[in-house]
Amino acid sequence: MRERLQDVLARRAELEALLADPAVHEDRERSVRLAREHAAGEELAAVAQELLAVDDDIDAARELVAAGHDASVVEEIAQLEVRREQLTQRVRLLLVPRDPDDDRDVILEVRPAAGGDEAGLFAGELLEMYLAFAARRGWSVRELARTPQAVGGIKEAIVEVSGPGAFAVLKHESGVHRVQRVPATESQGRIHTSTASVAVLPVAEEVDVTIDPSDLRIDVFRSSGPGGQSVNTTDSAVRITHLPSGVVVSCQDEKSQHQNKEKALRILRSRLLESARAEAAGVRADARRVQIGTGDRSEKIRTYNLPQSRITDHRIGLSLHDPDRMLGGELDPLVDALRAAELEARLALAGTDPTQPS
Numbered sequence: 001m002r003e004r005l006q007d008v009l010a011r012r013a014e015l016e017a018l019l020a021d022p023a024v025h026e027d028r029e030r031s032v033r034l035a036r037e038h039a040a041g042e043e044l045a046a047v048a049q050e051l052l053a054v055d056d057d058i059d060a061a062r063e064l065v066a067a068g069h070d071a072s073v074v075e076e077i078a079q080l081e082v083r084r085e086q087l088t089q090r091v092r093l094l095l096v097p098r099d100p101d102d103d104r105d106v107i108l109e110v111r112p113a114a115g116g117d118e119a120g121l122f123a124g125e126l127l128e129m130y131l132a133f134a135a136r137r138g139w140s141v142r143e144l145a146r147t148p149q150a151v152g153g154i155k156e157a158i159v160e161v162s163g164p165g166a167f168a169v170l171k172h173e174s175g176v177h178r179v180q181r182v183p184a185t186e187s188q189g190r191i192h193t194s195t196a197s198v199a200v201l202p203v204a205e206e207v208d209v210t211i212d213p214s215d216l217r218i219d220v221f222r223s224s225g226p227g228g229q230s231v232n233t234t235d236s237a238v239r240i241t242h243l244p245s246g247v248v249v250s251c252q253d254e255k256s257q258h259q260n261k262e263k264a265l266r267i268l269r270s271r272l273l274e275s276a277r278a279e280a281a282g283v284r285a286d287a288r289r290v291q292i293g294t295g296d297r298s299e300k301i302r303t304y305n306l307p308q309s310r311i312t313d314h315r316i317g318l319s320l321h322d323p324d325r326m327l328g329g330e331l332d333p334l335v336d337a338l339r340a341a342e343l344e345a346r347l348a349l350a351g352t353d354p355t356q357p358s
Contacts, residue, residue, distance in 0.1 A: 002055065005048040005091070012038075012045040032205065040103055044094040051087040054080055096346045101277070102168035104202040106161040107144070107270040110154065113176060115194025117151045122179045123196035124153035125327055130173070131159070132329025139163030144263045145251050158267060160203065167202045172315075172338040174200045175301035182307065191307060195300070203266075204273035211269065217241040220257055240264045247271050302334075316341045 015038045018024050025031045061077045110127045112119035134141050140162045147155040161170065178195045186192065219239040237252030238260040249267045251260040303312045304323050311326055311334070312319040318337050320326070326334065 005052055008044055008048045012041060036103065047087055047090050047094060051084065051091060054084045054087060058084065101202040103165060104167045106166045106170050107158065107201040107203055107267060108161055109158045109199040111156050111197050113195040113197050117149065118183050118192055119194040119196055120149035120153035120155060122194050126177055126196055126198060127154060127157045129327050129329055133331045134161050136329050137163055139166060144267060145253055169335055170200045173198050177302050178300055179304040180306065201270040201274040204269035209269045209272045215243050217243060236260060238264050240268055242268055245272065245275065
């Protein structure tokens with residue numbers, strides 16, 4: 001293991017030297033890639049450095065014992081060995097291959113599915129749940145698009161969530177969410193079932209996805225719905241169609257056509273990156289096996305049964321109570337369980353001890 005950890009620290013030093021080289025920053029794509037690798041390896045490097053230091057301390061203490069020093073050194077060795085075991089376990093986890101997009105920010109899309117107006121109301125509640133969760137984490141949220149529903153709730157909402165590890169935390173929210181409850185408009189007290197779809201996309205920068213301008217059809221039109229007078233009286237809304245993939249993105253919330261175009265391109269890049277991720281996962285059996293569900297928008301991942309005060313995540317068979325708290329943004333028990341399940345799957349996939357040389 002020592003040789004493996006020394007390799008980790010050597011690569012860390014190499015990355016720091018490269019990032020300090022002005023010539024490297026002339027190639028923006030390369031500098032971004034190196035900066036991401038550096039950030040992703042920060043915790044592993046720190047743990048590796050401490051583990052190597054503990055190993056050295058144990059060797060030094062054993063030399064003292066061999067030279068006939070008192071029993072207090074033996075006690076020190078016992079404490080150091082406990083610490084070494086803790087650090088070794090942490091290293092094993094950190095060496096497990098991880099999702100390279102885990103450190104990215106997120107574009108979160110929420111839309112009603114089956115259930116009419118009630119589905120729109122539920123979609124609005126899911127959006128507020130994620131906004132509250134982001135606030136609890138200290139993350140920032142930027143609204144990219146929102147279409148309200150006349151009776152409340154939403155027809156669509158797209159937001160960008162920025163914060164440490166946002167994609168790692170939120171990525172398992174992709175899929176169909178189902179609610180079972182008695183709507184306020186139901187006079188007979190019957191339980192209705194409605195659904196909403198959630199898509200969680202890693203934010204893509206220009207260096208991640210190259211878009212040929214000739215592949216885009218850009219249409220401008222007059223915004224509809226609520227807004228200031230310039231929003232509704234000028235051709236400020238933008239619809240971008242990516243011709244090779246058929247992906248269409250519309251934005252009309254801003255007064256400026258330029259701002260709407262910038263938002264639409266940001267969403268488009270992330271959708272194209274997610275499409276590439278899905279394609280790669282489709283040809284890699286290992287990627288499919290570590291997913292907690294497919295992440296597909298058509299997959300029912302969770303049921304919010306409000307009459308029975310229960311939330312069930314169907315992918316890991318976990319049921320929790322007090323859905324009001326979770327809909328209020330206290331999602332940590334679900335998020336932590338899903339991340340633990342992913343880690344367990346990745347450990348099982350790794351098979352052999354990742355700390356051993358291959």
